[in-house]
Amino acid sequence: IIESIAEDLQGKANVVKVDVDKSPKLAARFGVRGIPTVIVIKDGVVTNRQTGVGSKQQLIELINKNKETL
Numbered sequence: 516i517i518e519s520i521a522e523d524l525q526g527k528a529n530v531v532k533v534d535v536d537k538s539p540k541l542a543a544r545f546g547v548r549g550i551p552t553v554i555v556i557k558d559g560v561v562t563n564r565q566t567g568v569g570s571k572q573q574l575i576e577l578i579n580k581n582k583e584t585l
Contacts, residue, residue, distance in 0.1 A: 516571045520578070528578065557581050 521530035535542035
């Protein structure tokens with residue numbers, strides 16, 4: 516799902532995946548306590564977050580809460 520969203524938003528937003536086992540400091544920095552966690556960051560500030568599996572549509576809606584700024 517993440518790869519598909521990355522393709523859909525190419526040029527509008529950076530969509531990345533992080534392996535928290537390989538990047539535990541980054542996971543701690545953003546308070547990731549469950550997998551999967553999707554975090555929306557705008558200008559260095561966390562604006563939205565979802566923990567748990569979501570559909571592609573749910574994740575796009577989470578991202579689009581900042582649509583006017585994308």
